[in-house]
Amino acid sequence: MKYYSTRNKENKVSSMEAIIKGIAEDGGLFVPESIPTLPELENLKNLSYKELAKLIIGMYFDDYPQEDINASINGAYGEKFGNMEPVKLVEKDGVHFLELFHGPTLAFKDMALTILPYLMRAALLNKGIKQEVVILTATSGDTGKAALEGFKDVPGVNVVVFYPKDGVSEMQRLQMITQIGKNTHVVAIEGNFDDAQKGVKDIFGDVEYNKELKERGYVLSSANSINIGRLIPQVVYYVYGYLNLLKEGKIKNNQEINVVVPTGNFGNILAAYYAKKMGLPVDRLICASNDNKVLTDFFETGEYDKGRELLLTSSPSMDILVSSNLERFLFHISGEDQSAIKDMMEKLTKEGSFRWSDFSKEEIYGEFADEREVSSSIDQMYGGEGYVMDPHTAVAYSVYKKFLKETGDDKPAIIASTASPFKFPDKVIASMGEHIPENLFKGIEIIADAMKAEIPSQVSELERLPVLHRQTCKKEEMKGAVLQLLQGGETND
Numbered sequence: 001m002k003y004y005s006t007r008n009k010e011n012k013v014s015s016m017e018a019i020i021k022g023i024a025e026d027g028g029l030f031v032p033e034s035i036p037t038l039p040e041l042e043n044l045k046n047l048s049y050k051e052l053a054k055l056i057i058g059m060y061f062d063d064y065p066q067e068d069i070n071a072s073i074n075g076a077y078g079e080k081f082g083n084m085e086p087v088k089l090v091e092k093d094g095v096h097f098l099e100l101f102h103g104p105t106l107a108f109k110d111m112a113l114t115i116l117p118y119l120m121r122a123a124l125l126n127k128g129i130k131q132e133v134v135i136l137t138a139t140s141g142d143t144g145k146a147a148l149e150g151f152k153d154v155p156g157v158n159v160v161v162f163y164p165k166d167g168v169s170e171m172q173r174l175q176m177i178t179q180i181g182k183n184t185h186v187v188a189i190e191g192n193f194d195d196a197q198k199g200v201k202d203i204f205g206d207v208e209y210n211k212e213l214k215e216r217g218y219v220l221s222s223a224n225s226i227n228i229g230r231l232i233p234q235v236v237y238y239v240y241g242y243l244n245l246l247k248e249g250k251i252k253n254n255q256e257i258n259v260v261v262p263t264g265n266f267g268n269i270l271a272a273y274y275a276k277k278m279g280l281p282v283d284r285l286i287c288a289s290n291d292n293k294v295l296t297d298f299f300e301t302g303e304y305d306k307g308r309e310l311l312l313t314s315s316p317s318m319d320i321l322v323s324s325n326l327e328r329f330l331f332h333i334s335g336e337d338q339s340a341i342k343d344m345m346e347k348l349t350k351e352g353s354f355r356w357s358d359f360s361k362e363e364i365y366g367e368f369a370d371e372r373e374v375s376s377s378i379d380q381m382y383g384g385e386g387y388v389m390d391p392h393t394a395v396a397y398s399v400y401k402k403f404l405k406e407t408g409d410d411k412p413a414i415i416a417s418t419a420s421p422f423k424f425p426d427k428v429i430a431s432m433g434e435h436i437p438e439n440l441f442k443g444i445e446i447i448a449d450a451m452k453a454e455i456p457s458q459v460s461e462l463e464r465l466p467v468l469h470r471q472t473c474k475k476e477e478m479k480g481a482v483l484q485l486l487q488g489g490e491t492n493d
C-alpha cells in the first residue's frame, strides 16, 4: 500500500516514509492510495483489542515487517493502559459511550500517541536513517502531553510542543510543564491554537530552514493528526466498538449504527470515515462542534470561513478554526480531485475561506453545542444516570440530542468519549451546580466523589511534580525557538 499527497498523486511513498515525514513536501497530507476492506465482521467479534489492531494496522502499514507491527501494538496497548482492554463501551441513557480516555494522559490522543513512537522508531531503523528526528507539535491541549509522554526518552527523537498560552486548561498545562524526559521541550506561545498550528506548518514548508536543520543532523516530523501514523490506529476503536455491540447482542450482524464525534482538527471523525469506507456498517457520521462552529457552518452552507474570532470554550481541545484533516475528507469525497483540493487550500490560506459546491449532506451531519447546552447535558446525565461526562464528550452528547430531535433517526449510536472528566474539573463542577473551589486539586476530589472513582495517579502527582518547562515565545519566533532548543538552549531543565 502506497501513500500519496492530497495535492499531488504522482509522489508516492511507503507508509514508513509517510510516518517519518509527517506531511508531504507540497503541503498536502498523505492518504492511502486505496482503502482496504474489512473481513466478515461476525468472524472478528471475539478478537481482543490488540488482535484487532494487528489486523487493521497491518493492512494499512504493510511495508512494516509484521513483527514490528506486533511489537508496536504490544508496547502501546499493554502496561500503559493498566493491562486492561484499552477502550470501554458503556451504555448510558440509551447511547453507547466509547471511552477512549483510559491511557497515560487521560485523553483519546493516547490511543494513537502510545503506538506512534514505536512505529516511528521502527521506520527509522528499517530505513537506516542517521539523523535525529524532531517531532514538532502544535497542541490544543491534549496532543502535547500525549506526544511528550509517548516520545519521552525514545532514542533518536526530540519532541517540541507549542501550546497556546491562554488556550489550554489548567490541568493540561500542568501536565505539560512538568513533563520529564531529556528529549522533551514545551513552549507556550503568545497566540491561539491556529497560530501554533500555522507556525508548525510554516516550519515544515520552509525549504531553507529544513536544509539548515539537516546540516545540523535533524529531520522534522509531526505527531499531529496530519501524520497518517496518528490516524490509522484510530480506525481500530470504531471497529472494536461495533464488534462489542455485536458480541453483546445489542445489534445484529451488519446492522447500521450512527457515530458521533466531538471534533476539532477532524482527525478522529476521519478515522470513523475510514472505518465506514472499510465496510463498517455506519450510516451517519455526526460531526459535533463547540462554539467554534466553522465545520457546522461548512456542512450547512458549503462555505468554509475561518475569518472569525477563535473563542475559548470549556472544550479547549476543539477550539480550532482550521481543521487540517478536512483536507483528507474532501480529497476522498471529491473522487481524489487533487487540483480542486490544491485550489481550495490555497484560497483558505490567501483569502481565509473557500467554497465547496458539490456537497452531499448524506455523508455527514454537522451541528454544534454552546456552553449552556454543554452544562445542561453534563448536569442531566449526572442527575439521571450518575455518569460524569467531560465537556468535549458533552458537546457530542448535546449534538446527538439535537440530531435525534431533528431527524428522529434512533439507530444504535456510538459517541466517542474523548477525555476523562478529571482533566476538566471546573466546567464539570459548575455544570453540576456546585461551587468551583479555588484549589484545582480540591476540584479533583469533587470529581472523584461524583464519579465514585479514585483519583488517577497521573492527576494526583501533578500537585507535587516540579515545573520543568517555562519557556514562552511570540508566534513569529517559533523557528528560532526550535533551533535554540535543539542546541540545548533551554535552561530550565
Ligand SMILES: *Cc1c(COP(=O)(O)O)cnc(C)c1O
Pocket (backbone or CB within 6 Å): 107, 108, 109, 142, 143, 225, 262, 263, 264, 265, 266, 267, 268, 269, 317, 318, 392, 418, 419
Ligand atoms: C483532540 C481532541 C478532540 C478533537 O479531536 P480531532 O481529532 O482533533 O477532531 C476532542 N476531544 C478531546 C478531548 C481531544 O483531546
